[in-house]
Amino acid sequence: MNPPQWRYWFAGALLVAVIIAALSFPGLRRQVNKAREITEKTAEQARRELLTPVLVNTGDPKVKVKMFWGSRSQQGTLDAVIAELPLSSDPVLRSKQVLNTLLAGPVDAELRTLPPDAALLAFYILPDGTGVADFSDELRTSIPSGIQSEQLAVESIVRTLETDVPQVLRLKILIHGQEADTLAGHLDLTQTFRVSARDLTGTKLDNPSPPASVLPAPIRKAVDTVRGVTKR
Amino acid sequence: MFGTLAAAALLSLAIARAASQQSPASSAAPAKVPAPSANASLVSSMQPTGLNVVVLDPAHGGTDPGARGTEGISESNEVLQFAWATKRALEAQGFQVLLTREGNDNPSFDDRSARANAQRGGVFITLHIASTGLSSTARVYVDPDSPAPPNTIGLIRWDRAQVPFLSLSRKLGDLVQQELAKRFKGSPNTLQTAPVRQLRTTAAPAIAVEISSVSVQNRAELENMAPGVAEAIARGVAAFRPLYVVPSNSAPGGSAQP
Numbered sequence: 179m180n181p182p183q184w185r186y187w188f189a190g191a192l193l194v195a196v197i198i199a200a201l202s203f204p205g206l207r208r209q210v211n212k213a214r215e216i217t218e219k220t221a222e223q224a225r226r227e228l229l230t231p232v233l234v235n236t237g238d239p240k241v242k243v244k245m246f247w248g249s250r251s252q253q254g255t256l257d258a259v260i261a262e263l264p265l266s267s268d269p270v271l272r273s274k275q276v277l278n279t280l281l282a283g284p285v286d287a288e289l290r291t292l293p294p295d296a297a298l299l300a301f302y303i304l305p306d307g308t309g310v311a312d313f314s315d316e317l318r319t320s321i322p323s324g325i326q327s328e329q330l331a332v333e334s335i336v337r338t339l340e341t342d343v344p345q346v347l348r349l350k351i352l353i354h355g356q357e358a359d360t361l362a363g364h365l366d367l368t369q370t371f372r373v374s375a376r377d378l379t380g381t382k383l384d385n386p387s388p389p390a391s392v393l394p395a396p397i398r399k400a401v402d403t404v405r406g407v408t409k410r
Numbered sequence: 411m412f413g414t415l416a417a418a419a420l421l422s423l424a425i426a427r428a429a430s431q432q433s434p435a436s437s438a439a440p441a442k443v444p445a446p447s448a449n450a451s452l453v454s455s456m457q458p459t460g461l462n463v464v465v466l467d468p469a470h471g472g473t474d475p476g477a478r479g480t481e482g483i484s485e486s487n488e489v490l491q492f493a494w495a496t497k498r499a500l501e502a503q504g505f506q507v508l509l510t511r512e513g514n515d516n517p518s519f520d521d522r523s524a525r526a527n528a529q530r531g532g533v534f535i536t537l538h539i540a541s542t543g544l545s546s547t548a549r550v551y552v553d554p555d556s557p558a559p560p561n562t563i564g565l566i567r568w569d570r571a572q573v574p575f576l577s578l579s580r581k582l583g584d585l586v587q588q589e590l591a592k593r594f595k596g597s598p599n600t601l602q603t604a605p606v607r608q609l610r611t612t613a614a615p616a617i618a619v620e621i622s623s624v625s626v627q628n629r630a631e632l633e634n635m636a637p638g639v640a641e642a643i644a645r646g647v648a649a650f651r652p653l654y655v656v657p658s659n660s661a662p663g664g665s666a667q668p
Contacts, residue, residue, distance in 0.1 A: 253544050323477040323485070324540030325551055325620045329604045359519070359607060363469075363476060364538070366607040368569075 238264035245280055246337040248289035254326050256291070256334055258341070259284060269345035273309060274301045276342045280334060291334035293320030299354070307347030308370055309339060315354050321362045328365035340373045347374040461654040463506045463532035464647055465525050467608065468493040472516030477541035479624030485539045486514065488624065488632060492537050495636040499644035520568075523611040527571065533582060533650070534616040535643060536608045539632070543622030546631065547597040548639060550587040551618040552579040553610060554603040571613035578615035581653055586617060586646030593638040615654065619643065 240262050249257040263279060266272045277298050283290035296317040302310045321331055332351070339346045348370040352358070358367045468489040470476035476485030490511075497507045508529070510522040517525075526534040543549070553572050566574065583601035591597045606618045621639060626632050 254542075254549075322541040324542055324623070325538060325604050325606055325618060326540050326549065326622075327542045329602075363474065364604075364606055364608075366605040366610055368607075369605060371605075 238266050240264050243276055243279075244338065244341040245276070245284070246291070246334040246341075247280075247284040248291055248330065248334075250286070250289060254330070256330065256337060257289075258337075265342075269343050270301060270303055273303070273311075273339060273343045273346060274298060276338055277301065277311065277335065280338050291330045293317060295320055303346060307345065307374070308350055309343075309346035309348065309373065310350045310352060311335065312352040312355055318353050318358060318362055323362045323364070325364045328361040331361065332365060332371060336371050336373050344374065347372075347376070349373050461505075461531050461533060461647075461651045463508060463529045464500050465508045465510065465529060465532055465534045465614070466493045466496055466500075467510040467522050467525075467534065467536040469536055469538045469608070470516065471511050471514055474516050477539060477624045479541065479626065481626070481629050483624045483626075483629055483632065485541075485624055486516075488539050489537045490514075491633065492539075492621070492636050492639055495640035496535075496537070496643050499637075499640035500647060503644050503648045505644075505647065519608055520611060522608060523571070523613075526616070527611075527613045529614070531654070532614050533647060533654070534609075534612045534614045535586075535647075536606070536616070536618045538618060538620040540620050540623045541625055543620075544596045545622055545626055546635060547594050548590040548619060548621045548635070548642075549598055550583045550590065550601040551604045551606055551609075551620065552576070552583045552601055552616070554605055566613075568611055571611050572609050572616060575613065575615050578654065579609075579617055582615045582646065582650045583617040585649045586619065586643055589642035589646045589649075590619075590639070593642050594635070615650070 241264075242260055242262050243265065244258040245261055246256040246258055249255040251257075261279065263275065265275055281292050281296060281298060283292070283294060287294070293316050295314075297314040298311060299314055300310075300312040304310065317331075321327060335351075336349055339349060350370045351361075351367050353367070361367055468486070470486035470489065472486075474486065476489070478484050490513075493509055497509065500507045508525060510517055510525050522536070523534075526532050553576060555576065556570070556573050572579070580601065587598065587601045591599045601617070604618075609616045609618060619639070621632070621635060624632070
């Protein structure tokens with residue numbers, strides 16, 4: 179006895195459905211991935227909007243500052259560009275203002291040392307003069323990979339802070355609130371970078387600053403506290 | 411706790427060294443040295459010895475392609491070709507050469523350093539290709555100056571392993587940079603310092619060589635540099651051989667050299 183004809187129709191419809199599903203699966207997966215990226219970007223954007231301070235308060239007095247960007251004449255080195263900005267006298271606000279200006283980049287985009295989509299999420303100064311700069315992931319993911327380019331990026335931040343914010347003696351760079359092993363696979367970010375040749379009392383230092391791993395316990399605790407704050 | 415950790419590190423280093431002395435490592439299939447944890451320590455009391463082994467480190471690999479160029483050039487692939495060419499040039503000078511990777515895998519920073527730290531009388535050279543910089547130039551980097559680590563019962567911290575070798579690293583770097591500058595116009599005449607992560611945990615004279623760049627218009631332009639880079643490194647290391655004496659534990663910064 180032959181099976182009823184509706185079974186053939188049902189099996190045929192099932193087969194067609196399976197084929198359509200197989201064909202549309204890659205497209206669906208792309209859409210899901212795209213939706214996830216948009217969600218992540220939105221979360222990052224919301225974080226920036228919450229944390230990024232007012233860039234410049236026009237009520238602040240205008241002062242001349244030096245911004246260190248790539249050199250036009252000698253590749254692989256930095257040149258100081260003098261700019262006149264209304265800057266706060268508070269060292270934390272001032273640091274945020276100069277670093278945001280540094281991130282905004284020079285007129286000639288080829289001379290920028292930091293990726294255009296990177297953002298400063300937070301900046302703190304610890305009692306020992308260590309500035310803690312927390313950047314968005316783009317500092318790590320969008321920077322051209324290499325020892326030279328990563329060195330220039332960090333050097334531009336360090337020299338700009340050294341010139342414009344004398345209260346910052348050392349610099350610790352965090353990425354999205356976390357300590358990173360390297361910037362983009364090369365430069366060591368587990369250490370602190372020496373910004374000033376002087377200590378808190380104004381005494382000239384002979385030796386470079388120790389890496390973060392050998393900082394005194396109270397300072398390590400403070401760094402950890404800052405990490406905890408920025409993670410939330 | 412610290413004593414146990416130090417004893418374990420001492421033991422593992424001694425075993426690794428003994429193994430490398432009993433059966434001189436075959437450069438074709440080197441045995442993998444387990445990487446200690448970041449808090450492990452190294453023994454710094456070593457006897458003066460000559461330069462025997464060069465550990466070449468082609469950077470990146472595996473899921474980490476490194477710098478990527480417009481022509482589809484990936485740093486991890488290209489740097490491996492440079493490493494093989496350099497290995498041949500060094501072997502021609504009579505050195506035993508070990509590679510930290512021979513295929514498309516990505517050992518950790520500590521695994522790569524451990525490869526060099528287990529050798530007696532070795533130098534470490536990590537090879538990179540940048541995504542920026544003047545085309546057809548090469549630069550040598552060494553770790554910047556760092557305060558000497560506290561000398562605790564002859565042990566130094568794993569993450570400060572490079573400190574006692576900085577002076578030797580600078581000598582090796584100067585010699586290699588001079589050779590590179592002769593061959594590649596536009597390269598600096600002197601070495602540069604940068605806190606390169608890979609160098610920090612290496613207990614041997616260690617340099618990073620960075621070539622520019624993966625952004626060349628024509629892949630051949632980059633690949634044509636390989637013989638010159640290999641020859642420059644081999645000549646630099648050969649010139650360094652008579653200067654090489656492993657520092658003793660009481661002489662951080664390599665001050666025990668002649």
